[in-house]
Amino acid sequence: MDERLGASALRPVAELNYLNATNVARYRAIMRFIYLEYQRLKYWLKPEEIYEGVQAWGVLEGYTLDYCLSDLEQLKNWGNLASRHDGGRALSLEEYMRKKSQYLLTPYSIEIERMLEALEKVKGYGGSLETTYFDTIAECVHFIRERADQMQEGEALHNWEKLYLAFKTMHENAADFIASIHSIQAEEMMATDGFLAMKENLVNYLQHFVKSLQRSAYKIEGQLLKVTPHLRDLYLENVTADELRKPRIEEGKSAEELLAELQQGWRNLTRWFIGDDTGVSELTLLEKATKETIAKVVRSAVRLQERRRGGVSRRGDLEMIARRFAQLDRLEDAHKLAAYVFGLFETRHLQGEDRRETERADASTWEEPPNIRLIRTRSRRRAVRGASEPMRSHNAKREAYREQVQAMLAEERHFVEKMLGYGSVQISKLAPLNGKERMRLLQWIGRCTGTASRAFVTADGYKVAVLVPEPYETGLLRCEDGELAMPNYRIQVMKGEEAHG
Template sequence: MNERISPSALRAVPELNYLNAINVARYRAIMRYMYLEYQRLKYWLKPEEIYEGVQTWGILDGYTLDLCLSDLEQLKSWGNLASRHDGGRALSLEEYMRKKSQYLLTPYAIEIERMLESLEKVKGYGGSLETSYFDTIAACVRQVRENTGRMDEGESLRNWELLYGAFKTMHENAADFIASLNSMQAEEMMATDGFLAMKENLVNYLQHFVKSLQRNAYRIEGQLLKITNPHIELYLTHVTEDELSKPRLEEAKSGEETLLELRQGWRNLMRWFVGDEAGQSELTLLEKAAKETIAKVVRSAVRLQERRRGGASRRLDLETVARRFAELDSLEEAHRLGAYVFGLFPSRHLQGEDRRETERSDASTWDEPPNIRLIRSRSRRRAVRGASEPMRNQSAKREAYREQVQEMLAEEQAFVDRMLAYGSVSISELAPMNGKERMRLLQWIGRCTAAASRTFVTADGCIVAVRSPAAGETGVLRCNDGELVMPDYRIEVTRGVLAGG
């Protein structure tokens, strides 16, 4: 079930306006100074304190107290600041005449500055694959299963905070770490020679995580499946009661809203470890992603090693092998040495007809005469242009090809004349055919069935039409090399031109 969203969650956020305003530097300086003072437990600040604190940084030229007061009021109108009247004594006429106020960061503003502070520290995806979180989650789930009805006051809430905190941190860290290994920066680093130095540690780290995932995470899945729905409702109800028992000065969420959030959190936990109707669990996807990352790292390392080997000179090795070959006395020994040194050569497929002197199966390959093949060079260097060659006479080949085409056309015309003599004939009524005639007939049937009119016109103007048989009616096409059982089509061949053609 999808989580419902309230209209208030879709409202505009005016508290973010100061991040893109015209005077963004002034607003951000004020907000950052007040946030730092908030961390020092100083909450209500006077405009003079804020102005002096910002001025000590020396980053705003021409900044005055009046501008600071104007900026504070603007931030207040956006909802970033709250103000109250300052009842202290005025030390000068200017202070007495000016409306005195103190300013406080609102909860929204505190979270925005906290987020900005975190964003400034982001240098990449970060993350890690810590396995200790699985132990924490397993212990908390075991406690839920065994001690839900016997937990002390406040213990259910502590267990939930520990359980969901470990789950959320583990999931976010793992997702960030896997994403970092698939980023463009990681791709570029894997293409450098320095990657080989850290390859082993990275693979061991990933393999250790996968082993722990398989050993502990699936155990957690089994524990979760043993917890019944009434058991879960009782546990979440206790957590809600512990949460509502905390004293709060500001307006808090109702018990129903808190319970709905807890149920959604439990569904997230179940979906991650067990899965749901929509698909497999996040646990399975994480394991698959980790294994794919291991394979990717290994492939990158292999490519780097091959590139290193490819650039190494083997001149001395080849000279040593050449001397060994030169010292041999017989061709048989050379064959034997070649087998040891080079092994089997990569196969190459050469098109052509082999001329063999004998059909004996025990005849050696070395006894066969060579088949000469002209191989085009793959070198990018242009061959030196030599003397011009005379134009070759291809008249004999053209004449042979012309005779071949005329023979094919004569056979096709003979087949058309034969079908014209039939006029209209079914497959089962045809006289026996040879292989070429069968292929032409099947081509005719294919062209007709593919056309909307179920007809086509031959090159010499004959109209060929095919009529489909009744359902299930078959016929036998008799040929010199066998019989073909097929639908008993009726073929009609006439001379003329198609209507509208």
């Protein structure tokens, strides 16, 4: 589908002129009255009816019928209203002399007034994290898999409208809810003590959504992967045919345009749940954003609790403890009371290697000789400049680390060459593996299943790909230390030129 903007998408919208015109109050009142009458199924209106309806609201001072006629003609010129000649009989000489017309809202104006009506009700971001939409989407995708080749007339369109409405509503509500958590109003509310009362319910709500997301949404991902291109095209063609069967008075979209829109909608659905070559799925991003929101809520609650505890006066407790100390006669009793009240003082941990004189288990710490450590001062005063210290050499450590890395790369290269000999093999067909090989194979599977392409490239240029088995198809991974039951993945290892070929 060509997603480039056409000339119609870039034209100036003259229908919006009445929202910022000089006499905006008069135009808004006329358009709102005609829109309310349109909702009452009264479409063509006379100027006298419009004038009387606007005057009944009492919002315009000094407004006359001549002004109303002038405003109606201006709205007609902007494309907000359509007019026709009123063929009714004139009841007075004034009506006979005046050009009689009736006015009707244009489709653009209806959508503009609907938008304005919705904007007047906006209070913040709103939104919600509803999990029922996932069940609806899963049900519709399952219906496509089972009935795409044998749907009755109208079933495909009904299923598509139900599927895409649930998907669109779920996505918009989730995006709005997450945005509301990060808004300025939410930041201010999280800094108040009243937030602690709702913190528990909010965290439970977010956690419940994450659990449902992990349980239901990934099932949808699996079902979408099983919808073959042939099945998808057949289903979308049935939806297009059902849409074209609807009787329309006005000229509608062609079959090619409808099919292109449906294909784009299907791509949006699969990109949201599965992802594509350009990045991870929106599902993954939503799960990450929800978890980050939970962490943010918990951090805000912890800060509030710490601030509340910090503001509590402990003068009475300290006075009581002071009286207890004053009542003691012996220093040892004072030491014991201090141990109960204050506990151990903060300790300092010194890093280093202890040189022990004996390996006796019963030797006391106090019998060991002290280890002298140089402690730097924390004073802000500049220390006296002393002799310069020689530069320390870390060549030995770097060489040891280099040898360790080279050994790991050699082990990985040996395992890659071993798997390259198989070419393409299932888990159950592998020869017994040792512990390191098993961990490396499981790491490969984790890296592949975490990407949309189910593959990655090693440091030496070999491509490792994993084919996901059918549900409930398991195999035994034989190892030297036992057997591991797991999904019977198929592992493919290819050289660089084979992977690109």
